[in-house]
Amino acid sequence: MKRKWFGLVLLGLGAFLLVAGVLATAWAPGVVKKTPLDVNQVTHLDGTVKKLDPATGELNENPVKVQSITQADSKASDDHTVVFVQTTCVVIDVDNAPDCVNGDDPRLVSASTDVFATDRVSALAVPDYAGLPEGSLPHEGLVNKWPFDATKTDYMYWDGTVGKAVPAVYDRTESVLGIDTYVYTIDIADAPIEIAEGINGTYDNHVEIYVEPKTGAIQQQTQDQQRYLDDGTQVLDLKIGFTDDQLQQFKDDAKANMQLLSTVTVWMPIVGFAGGGLCLLAGILLLLSARRTGGGGGDDQGAPREPATVSA
Template sequence: MRKTLAIILIFVGMFLVVIGILAQFYAPDRLEKTPLDVHNVTHLSGTAELGGESVPIKITSTTVTDSDKSTDNVVVWNNASCVVKDEDDVPDCVSTDDPGNRLISASTDQFATDRVNGLAVADATKYLGADATPHVGLVNKWPFNAQKKTYPYWDDTVGAAVDAVYQSTKDLDGIEVYVYKLTVDKAPASIAEGIDGLYSANTEFWVEPRTGDILNQIEDQVRTTTDGSPVLSIQAEFTDKQQKDSIASSHDNLSKLDLLEKWVPLVGYIAGALCLIAGILLTLSTRRRDEGSSNGTREKAAVA
């Protein structure tokens, strides 16, 4: 019985140590990858200066993964964005013939990114087709385990990657976030359909570094004609509800990562080591006991 118990303890100990090793060294490679079943809707609110009039606006961006086109290393995304005047209980988006003339802009985009570092892949046409618009840099999230450094971030209006510079570290409802700032200064761009002009922007991204998720985004955009006449300016950021939802989701994701990357290895190593030690000690104790019994039997036989 003691031998059997010792074998069981050693087996369980080895099993737990292996689980700890896998959780520490193998799980991160599997967990720290963008899922292939994302359906994310973000909401921003603010104001816009349009035609000399200040109006409340809301911005909705829907980003969905295309699992059929994605691979183990690359994820394909479809995005639709809409900016509308926040009037008369307007829906997230309206058509160009909206009776209230509430549509400011609407666009769609398709891109492919690396599932770990978040960067747009160089051979996007392989996943999106020959007519796809090439993207460069980060597009919709930061990499896992983001660093305090400058990252290239895709700006669709400019049609190029712009530096997103690390600014500071802040606390957002108990979550440490890195703040990055993207600055564009009077860049030539298409400011409206068929109209070229100048585009300026100051955008802050509040990023949870372990997952690379954006928990808040603050935008300040100005579009003018080439001679500097104002056409459109927008100031907006994540709605309060969007921030609360993003923070809650981040807390949940971080808890899962901590469980699998910290607590499972720790418990595996400690519990496994205790089981191994107990099994080895029990084996040695059983062996000494057996040797003692054997010596006693031999002594009795010699006396007889």
């Protein structure tokens, strides 16, 4: 009897593990490989900036820091599309400057707010999404991350300064603090832009974006940017990249997210199919064994009996 019950338990466990394996293969990747709706990320960059001093006509160099806050608007988002609000502040890092200052502070280089929507799977912008506030600038291409399982190919990436997507060209594979990344480069030259209200000029930028391909998360991003007036006068020279602390945080996040993906998409199917198959096989063998012994295994139903004694 014990063999029979143990066999039934193994059959049930095997069926459960096989179902878990099927779900991990067919359903779980579609759940975990989606941009979450609770993103609230603060990103810090630093470097140097040369900014035109109108009084002297010279470019003055100073250390600079950049803070970018990216928050998902869960109420405006849905199962397929996520809305982001991103604020960015570039500040000359002197006199204990805070992460952002008001418009009257001479240490302010630029400040901006951007609202956009992206597909939660492909990471591509959704320019006509109904959840965007009225008057939002339509975006195109990738905006703030790469898709899951990024490949060694070129992508279109949004540049807010020129107001359109530009080619991000796959260049090489490189490790960032032990995280393997694909490096994509963007080169913009002589792009017409508005330097300030009513003042036109041109814009050059060389960008390198280091992407962890499994999650599509950006691990490092560097910019070498210049802006010029129409007469050729340079007004800005900005060189920035993620801070050391930011790189370490993104490394830790990448390792945790890759481990989660590996658990759900690799180990759960292995345990489900292999463990489930073994449990089913063992359960069937136990049931067959119990049937051959008359359903026993723990009682005396199959034991020989002594002949009855008849009293004289």
